[in-house]
Amino acid sequence: MKAIWYDRTGPAREVFQFGDLPDPEPGRGQALIRVRASGVNPADTYLRAGANAPMAYPRVIPNSDGAGVVEALGPGVDPKWLGKRVWFYNGQRNGRAFGSAAEFIELDVDLLRELPGSVGFAEGATLGIPCMTAHRSVFMNGPVQGRVVLVTGGAGAVGHYAVQLAKWAGASVIATVSSAEKAARAKAGGADHAIDYRTEDVADRVREITGGAGVHHVVEVDLGGNLEATLKCVRMNGSVAYYASRGDPAPTFVVGAAMRLNLAITGVYLPVSPPEARRRAQDDITRWIGTGERMLSVAGRFPLTDCAAAHEAVEAGGKVGTVVVEP
Numbered sequence: 001m002k003a004i005w006y007d008r009t010g011p012a013r014e015v016f017q018f019g020d021l022p023d024p025e026p027g028r029g030q031a032l033i034r035v036r037a038s039g040v041n042p043a044d045t046y047l048r049a050g051a052n053a054p055m056a057y058p059r060v061i062p063n064s065d066g067a068g069v070v071e072a073l074g075p076g077v078d079p080k081w082l083g084k085r086v087w088f089y090n091g092q093r094n095g096r097a098f099g100s101a102a103e104f105i106e107l108d109v110d111l112l113r114e115l116p117g118s119v120g121f122a123e124g125a126t127l128g129i130p131c132m133t134a135h136r137s138v139f140m141n142g143p144v145q146g147r148v149v150l151v152t153g154g155a156g157a158v159g160h161y162a163v164q165l166a167k168w169a170g171a172s173v174i175a176t177v178s179s180a181e182k183a184a185r186a187k188a189g190g191a192d193h194a195i196d197y198r199t200e201d202v203a204d205r206v207r208e209i210t211g212g213a214g215v216h217h218v219v220e221v222d223l224g225g226n227l228e229a230t231l232k233c234v235r236m237n238g239s240v241a242y243y244a245s246r247g248d249p250a251p252t253f254v255v256g257a258a259m260r261l262n263l264a265i266t267g268v269y270l271p272v273s274p275p276e277a278r279r280r281a282q283d284d285i286t287r288w289i290g291t292g293e294r295m296l297s298v299a300g301r302f303p304l305t306d307c308a309a310a311h312e313a314v315e316a317g318g319k320v321g322t323v324v325v326e327p
């Protein structure tokens with residue numbers, strides 16, 4: 001099969017190789033998928049750059065997420081999967097070296113869900129890490145129906161899915177954004193209010209919108225960078241689920257303020273989130289995308305041979321949605 005791989009970490013253009021690798025064989029409980037679109041997430045670029053850790057495997061095919069068609073089955077797999085259009089996640093995580101930047105990938109069927117005919121492969125490849133992380137971050141402290149949820153970075157790949165899922169589940173949603181365009185995007189996804197966190201006082205605006213009560217739950221893209229404001233936005237017995245903290249990775253934690261709110265602050269790291277929660281996310285998302293017009297945002301499309309440009313597009317920042325590579 002044609003594939004992109006790297007044997008050392010570094011800039012995409014320097015370390016990516018394109019060529020032929022042996023076709024994978026589906027093992028017990030696995031399906032062989034012809035990849036039609038491969039989603040590039042920021043973490044795929046961090047892993048390739050060697051930003052946080054040395055390479056975990058001698059050779060890696062990058063990118064975790066994707067969508068495609070099941071072409072063969074290993075022993076023990078229900079034949080209903082054969083020929084199905086699917087979306088998947090964790091292709092290059094949790095002990096797997098070979099991800100989705102290739103013509104084929106073999107995966108445990110547990111990592112697949114059916115992709116409705118109404119959803120394109122590129123759109124399907126935006127679901128894995130972004131939408132599953134959003135789901136976990138929105139629902140980890142229970143149902144949000146009738147609650148007020150603050151989604152920081154509500155126009156980002158994860159944030160925009162969090163806005164949509166929270167709204168779908170019956171919450172009132174406040175999003176923070178950094179421009180009028182991003183406000184429009186958050187509102188198109190269902191946000192009831194959008195606050196520009198660069199020009200407005202987020203805590204003041206949240207208090208105003210909620211009549212002084214604050215929000216029940218926060219989906220947080222930058223725990224450290226936003227901590228001071230976030231603590232002023234949450235009501236008593238509220239909760240914060242954070243999935244990144246790039247603005248300040250080592251914030252000073254105000255123990256007393258959080259304690260007096262009885263606040264639950266929980267980190268989310270999708271690849272190792274509890275299996276039950278991940279399965280629920282897969283099932284809910286599949287139901288959600290099949291039941292109406294959803295905004296599944298493809299930020300850019302690149303051929304497999306240009307996977308380096310796709311990684312660079314993610315690293316450049318400012319993407320709107322998920323960048324995909326199409327083998």
Ligand SMILES: NC(=O)c1ccc[n+]([C@@H]2O[C@H](COP(=O)([O-])OP(=O)(O)OC[C@H]3O[C@@H](n4cnc5c(N)ncnc54)[C@H](OP(=O)(O)O)[C@@H]3O)[C@@H](O)[C@H]2O)c1
Nearest residue numbers: 042043133153155156157158178222225243244268269270
């Ligand atoms: N823990 C996990 O399992 C997990 C899963 C997925 C992603 N992540 C991480 O989450 C981060 C975002 O990923 P993504 O794919 O959603 O990226 P993205 O599409 O670039 O979205 C990030 C959004 O956050 C906004 N933002 C940045 N700093 C902010 C702040 N202090 N307050 C409010 N908004 C802010 C950005 O907008 P402006 O720059 O315009 O403000 C942008 O809209 C990345 O670091 C990624 O590695 C973690």
